[in-house]
Every structure is written in C-alpha cells, then in structure tokens.
Amino acid sequence: MEGGMDYLADERNKAEFDVEEMKIVWAGSRHAFEVNDRIARLVASDPAFRKDYRATVSRKELFKNTLRKAAYAWKRIIELRLTEEEAGRLRFYVDEPAFTDLHWGMFVPAIKGQGTDEQQQKWLPLAYKMQIIGCYAQTELGHGSNVQGLETTATFDPETDEFVIHSPTLTSSKWWPGGLGKASTHAVVYARLIIDGKEHGVHGFIVQLRSLDDHMPLSGITIGDIGAKFGNGAYNSMDNGLLRFDRVRIPRDQMLQRVLQVTRKGKCVQSDVPRQLVYGTMVYVRQAIVADASCALSRAVCIATRYSVVRRQFGSQNGGLETQVIDYKTQQSRLFPLLASAYAFRFVGEWLKWLYTDVVQRLQAQDFSTLPEAHACTAGLKSLTTSVTADAIEECRKLCGGHGYLCSSGLPELFAVYVPSCTYEGDNVVLLLQVARFLVKTVSQLPSGKKPVGTTAYLGRVEHLLQCRCNVQKAEDWLNHNVILEAFEARAARMSVAHAQNLSKFTNPEEGFLEHSGDLVEAAVAHCQLIVVSKFIEKLQQDIPGKGLKRQLQILCNIYALHLLHKHQGDFLATGCITAKQASLANDQLRSLYSQVRPNAIALVDAFNYTDHFLGSILGRYDGNVYPKLYEEAWKDPLNDSVVPDGYQEYIRPLLKQQLRNARL
Numbered sequence: 001m002e003g004g005m006d007y008l009a010d011e012r013n014k015a016e017f018d019v020e021e022m023k024i025v026w027a028g029s030r031h032a033f034e035v036n037d038r039i040a041r042l043v044a045s046d047p048a049f050r051k052d053y054r055a056t057v058s059r060k061e062l063f064k065n066t067l068r069k070a071a072y073a074w075k076r077i078i079e080l081r082l083t084e085e086e087a088g089r090l091r092f093y094v095d096e097p098a099f100t101d102l103h104w105g106m107f108v109p110a111i112k113g114q115g116t117d118e119q120q121q122k123w124l125p126l127a128y129k130m131q132i133i134g135c136y137a138q139t140e141l142g143h144g145s146n147v148q149g150l151e152t153t154a155t156f157d158p159e160t161d162e163f164v165i166h167s168p169t170l171t172s173s174k175w176w177p178g179g180l181g182k183a184s185t186h187a188v189v190y191a192r193l194i195i196d197g198k199e200h201g202v203h204g205f206i207v208q209l210r211s212l213d214d215h216m217p218l219s220g221i222t223i224g225d226i227g228a229k230f231g232n233g234a235y236n237s238m239d240n241g242l243l244r245f246d247r248v249r250i251p252r253d254q255m256l257q258r259v260l261q262v263t264r265k266g267k268c269v270q271s272d273v274p275r276q277l278v279y280g281t282m283v284y285v286r287q288a289i290v291a292d293a294s295c296a297l298s299r300a301v302c303i304a305t306r307y308s309v310v311r312r313q314f315g316s317q318n319g320g321l322e323t324q325v326i327d328y329k330t331q332q333s334r335l336f337p338l339l340a341s342a343y344a345f346r347f348v349g350e351w352l353k354w355l356y357t358d359v360v361q362r363l364q365a366q367d368f369s370t371l372p373e374a375h376a377c378t379a380g381l382k383s384l385t386t387s388v389t390a391d392a393i394e395e396c397r398k399l400c401g402g403h404g405y406l407c408s409s410g411l412p413e414l415f416a417v418y419v420p421s422c423t424y425e426g427d428n429v430v431l432l433l434q435v436a437r438f439l440v441k442t443v444s445q446l447p448s449g450k451k452p453v454g455t456t457a458y459l460g461r462v463e464h465l466l467q468c469r470c471n472v473q474k475a476e477d478w479l480n481h482n483v484i485l486e487a488f489e490a491r492a493a494r495m496s497v498a499h500a501q502n503l504s505k506f507t508n509p510e511e512g513f514l515e516h517s518g519d520l521v522e523a524a525v526a527h528c529q530l531i532v533v534s535k536f537i538e539k540l541q542q543d544i545p546g547k548g549l550k551r552q553l554q555i556l557c558n559i560y561a562l563h564l565l566h567k568h569q570g571d572f573l574a575t576g577c578i579t580a581k582q583a584s585l586a587n588d589q590l591r592s593l594y595s596q597v598r599p600n601a602i603a604l605v606d607a608f609n610y611t612d613h614f615l616g617s618i619l620g621r622y623d624g625n626v627y628p629k630l631y632e633e634a635w636k637d638p639l640n641d642s643v644v645p646d647g648y649q650e651y652i653r654p655l656l657k658q659q660l661r662n663a664r665l
Contacts, residue, residue, distance in 0.1 A: 026609070181223070226241060
C-alpha cells in the first residue's frame with residue numbers, strides 16, 4: 001500500500017488465499033517478483049517519472065517530455081548499474097511509449113538475429129551504449145502484412161561495392177516505424193535485393209539516417225513524423241515516422257548477411273546458417289507481445305475490479321448502504337471472465353518463453369521439425385491475446401460507468417496505447433488465416449501417417465475426437481478438467497476437419513481458401529483457445545505452494561474455459577460436441593464460480609502488484625479513496641485555471657446579450 005487509509009481493507013480481509021504467495025505465482029518466480037517490485041517502486045517514487053499531465057499537454061510538449069524521461073531513465077540505469085533485466089523492467093514501469101522501445105525491442109534483436117558475428121561486433125556495442133539509436137523500418141505506406149510486396153529497393157553496384165537504397169514510388173515510403181520520425185540515427189531497412197536486374201527477395205540493411213553531430217538527415221533522405229494518432233497522450237509520445245530514399249548509398253557489409261551473403265563480385269551465397277533462423281526472432285517478439293497482453297489486460301481488470309467494489313448503486317434498504325456494483329451478477333459475468341483471462345494469458349505467456357528456448361535449441365541442433373507448428377502457434381496466440389485484450393480494456397471502461405470515460409480513470413489512454421497491437425507485428429486476421437492454413441495442411445497430411453506435433457498433437461487422435469460424446473450429466477461435472485479439455489479438443493478438431501473437407505471440393509485450393517476464409521478464421525480461433533485452456537490446466541498440474549492458491553487458480557481456469565464455452569456454444573452445439581442441456585449446465589456452473597471468486601476479487605488483482613503510479617488511475621487506486629481524488633483531480637485541468645473562461649467577452653457575452661451582430665467572430 002502507498003500510504004493513507006485503506007478503504008478496501010474489508011475486501012482484502014475476505015481473501016481465502018495468501019496474496020503475497022500469489023504475487024510470486026503471477027510474477028513467475030520469487031526472483032522476478034523481487035525485481036519487479038523493487039524497480040516498480042523505484043520508478044513510482046521518482047517525480048521525474050510523473051505521467052499525470054500526459055492527456056492535457058500539446059504533442060510537442062509530450063514528445064519533449066518523453067525524450068527527457070528516456071534520457072533520465074538511461075542515466076539512472078547507468079548510475080544504479082542495473083542489469084539488462086532490471087533496465088528492461090525500468091523502461092516497462094516508466095510506462096510511456098518511446099523511441100527506446102523500438103531500439104531495444106526491434107533494432108537490437110534484428111542485428112542479433114540476422115547479423116553476422118562481425119556485424120554484431122561492430123554494431124551492437126554502439127547500440128548497447130546508445131551511441132546510436134535504431135529503429136526497424138519495414139512497413140511502407142502501401143504494404144504492411146504483405147512483406148514480399150515491399151517496394152523499397154537495394155540495388156548492388158559492383159563498381160563501388162555498395163548498395164543503392166531507393167524509394168521508387170510514393171507507396172514505397174517507409175511509414176509507421178516507431179522512433180523513426182525524430183529520434184533514430186540508424187534503421188534496419190527492409191528492401192528488395194536486386195543484383196544485375198534480378199530480384200533476390202526482401203532483406204535487411206543497416207542504414208544511417210541522421211548525422212551523429214547535428215542530427216540532420218543525411219543526403220538523399222527525407223524523414224519526418226506521420227502525425228497525431230488516436231487518443232490523448234497515449235501513443236502520441238512515439239515518433240512514428242515516414243522515410244524516403246533518393247538513391248542512398250551504403251557499404252556492402254551493411255546488408256545483414258547471417259543467412260545470405262553478397263560477395264564483392266555480386267554473387268549471392270547461402271551461408272551455413274539455416275534461413276529458418278528468423279523463426280527464433282519471430283517467436284521471441286510474439287511471446288513478448290503475449291506477455292504484454294496479460295499486463296495490459298490485468299491493468300484494466302485491476303482498475304475495473306477495485307472501482308466495482310467502491311461504487312455503490314441502487315438496493316438501499318431503510319436508508320442503508322446501496323449495493324456494491326460488483327455484487328450484481330451482470331457485473332460479475334462481464335468482469336470475472338476478464339480477470340480469468342488475465343491469468344490465462346499470463347500462464348500461456350510463460351509457456352511461450354519455454355517455447356522460445358526450445359525453438360532456439362532446436363535451431364542450433366539443425367532440427368526444424370517443429371518450426372511450422374511453432375510459427376502457427378505464436379501467430380495465433382499473438383492474434384487471440386491482443387484482440388481479446390483490446391476489447392477487454394474497452395469493456396472495463398464500460399464496467400466503470402461514466403467515470404471510466406474520464407482520462408483520470410486511466411482506461412481511455414490504456415486503450416489508445418494498446419489497440420495498435422492488433423495490427424503491428426502481423427494483422428490479427430491475417431495471422432489467423434496463417435494458422436488456418438497450417439491446420440488444414442496438418443489435417444490433409446493425417447492419412448499419410450504424418451504425426452502432428454506440439455499444440456496440434458490432439459489432431460493425432462482425430463478419429464476419437466470426431467466420435468466422442470460429452471458425458472456431463474450435472475453442473476459439477478464441468479469442473480473436471482479432462483471433460484473440459486476433450487470438449488475443446490473435439491470442437492477444434494471437428495471444425496478443422498470440416499473446413500479441410502470443404503476446401504477439398506474445390507479444384508483450385510486458393511479459390512476455396514478465399515471463399516471459406518471467414519469460417520477458417522473461426523477454426524483458427526477455436527484452436528488457439530484450446531491452447532490457452534490446455535496451458536492453464538497444465539499450470540494447475542504443477543506444484544503450487546501457498547494457502548488456497550491452487551483452488552483460486554482452478555476457479556479462474558474453470559471460469560475462463562466455461563465462459564468461452566458459453567460464448568461460443570454455437571460452435572460446440574453445431575459440431576455435436578455437447579448437447580443443449582450440457583451447455584445449460586455449464587452456464588449454471590459458471591454462475592456458481594462467479595460467487596466463489598467474488599470474495600477474492602480484490603486480492604486477485606492485488607496479486608498483480610501494480611503501484612498506483614503504474615496503474616495511472618484514480619478509479620483503480622490501491623486505497624479505494626476514489627471520490628475525493630476525482631474531485632481534486634478535476635480542479636487541476638488547465639480549463640479551470642480561470643473562473644471565467646477565455647473567450648467569454650468575445651463569444652459568450654455577445655450571445656447572452658443578443659449582440660452577435662457586433663461580435664468579432
């Protein structure tokens with residue numbers, strides 16, 4: 001707690017489990033909890049990291065403050081000699097989109113993943129010391145998801161041993177890269193490699209953009225910011241940029257050549273390093289996005305849960321207290337599945353970290369057998385978790401009623417900051433179509449005896465899953481995780497098989513894929529939901545010490561699964577996985593589970609261990625002292641600097657005095 005009276009103390013006393021132990025479960029380990037806790041409090045206690053002004057300042061002022069914070073954060077990282085892990089957590093808790101996000105999150109990993117040893121030795125020390133600032137320039141004005149459609153060219157000039165980087169069309173302008181607009185000195189630029197008039201695919205090139213002396217753009221480079229974006233504050237602290245090249249020359253050794261090398265004579269030579277290496281970077285980035293989803297979702301849920309306890313409305317008996325909003329079943333049925341989803345996404349994110357390690361080890365051993373499945377799995381989970389989280393933040397805003405619309409609730413800005421994740425690193429619908437393509441291919445290969453691996457292993461039991469019948473007879477039967485898992489497996493398998501059969505009727509498979517793409521997306525979602533449910537259940541099979549922890553997690557797991565079953569019962573019924581009666585029993589059980597989670601709701605969000613600074617929400621304050629703080633905050637708005645508004649004499653007074661004819665409008 002951060003000082004003052006705790007208005008939520010009674011709620012905290014209802015907890016049926018050890019909150020401190022649950023904080024460690026949420027963090028993933030005691031070490032991670034201790035690092036997070038220490039760094040979060042370090043940031044929260046430093047006035048240099050204030051952020052309550054963000055919604056009311058101009059974009060220029062906002063951006064300059066972001067530059068100041070980023071420089072100050074780097075100063076503190078050096079002064080405190082923070083480890084790489086601690087530095088990453090500090091940037092996370094500063095909680096402001098900045099050019100450093102792309103420098104550390106995309107530029108550095110691109111060089112590590114795609115650069116040769118020599119290139120890494122040259123560029124990484126500069127990047128690690130921030131002597132250069134980098135960004136990731138892939139997306140163009142005319143192309144995003146279709147990377148192979150990028151138009152920027154990199155033409156090899158054998159006479160000078162250089163690549164000529166050029167933007168041949170308006171739509172080839174790089175558009176959207178974070179950090180590009182004003183801050184970056186360098187970029188990894190993705191362009192079509194051309195040698196002797198022949199194209200060799202899209203590759204990455206390290207290109208200096210600005211002078212290291214005066215920050216002016218180098219010759220042949222047109223660069224700027226793409227303009228204001230959705231929301232107050234929010235992602236407007238990021239300088240998303242536009243970039244055009246007019247025949248800019250770079251040395252040959254600035255092409256990232258870990259996989260493909262271009263010789264002095266202009267010959268393309270495939271290196272010993274397998275091209276599949278890029279999968280490692282892709283899995284890393286996507287697991288980070290899933291982890292971010294659980295963080296953003298848990299923030300929104302924390303705010304909505306605390307405020308739902310504070311807020312009272314209707315139900316007063318004989319002049320007594322009104323009913324807490326959280327005690328209405330309509331509120332619980334909207335809020336508690338989101339609370340369960342936050343935990344579910346946290347645990348599937350943990351598993352993805354393991355998957356990343358596994359993928360890297362297999363790559364090093366030249367084992368590529370699980371790569372297509374890992375690619376499909378991470379693509380699907382990125383899509384599922386970000387879409388659900390974006391929708392959930394907006395739902396949490398609505399769960400907070402009118403006050404949720406205030407910037408001081410923290411929810412409008414959280415939504416505006418988060419929603420781009422549905423598009424970047426792969427449009428969510430496009431990613432689901434990639435998953436669907438993989439599922440159809442897996443099903444089509446079953447007759448040949450090819451065994452599905454990883455998250456598709458259940459398809460190896462497809463004959464059983466096409467015939468099995470759910471044996472639930474009473475509501476409590478839905479608490480059996482084997483029953484839940486088989487229902488989700490049967491639904492996913494039946495949808496994939498049905499769509500594969502539909503596609504097989506087309507003489508042109510691509511035509512069939514386009515025709516059935518809407519249905520295929522639904523099959524991909526079913527598969528991804530199965531993954532999350534199964535990983536939650538696997539988490540419960542681990543040793544979870546601490547009083548009452550496992551029981552609370554079991555309740556949340558059941559809420560997550562049964563809410564999905566209720567929401568998508570059309571799928572389960574249409575595929576014959578369950579009966580209408582069993583669907584009704586699942587809903588009965590769900591209502592019972594909501595009642596069980598109710599006394600633990602505040603403790604379950606306390607386990608996220610977020611400081612008030614990080615939450616940035618008056619409605620979600622730890623102490624629950626909402627109304628006095630809302631009133632206090634209102635008077636801080638610049639509009640309240642004067643009692644009579646600027647413009648009264650020019651516009652309001654002439655209106656009131658019927659003198660508009662004489663007013664200077």
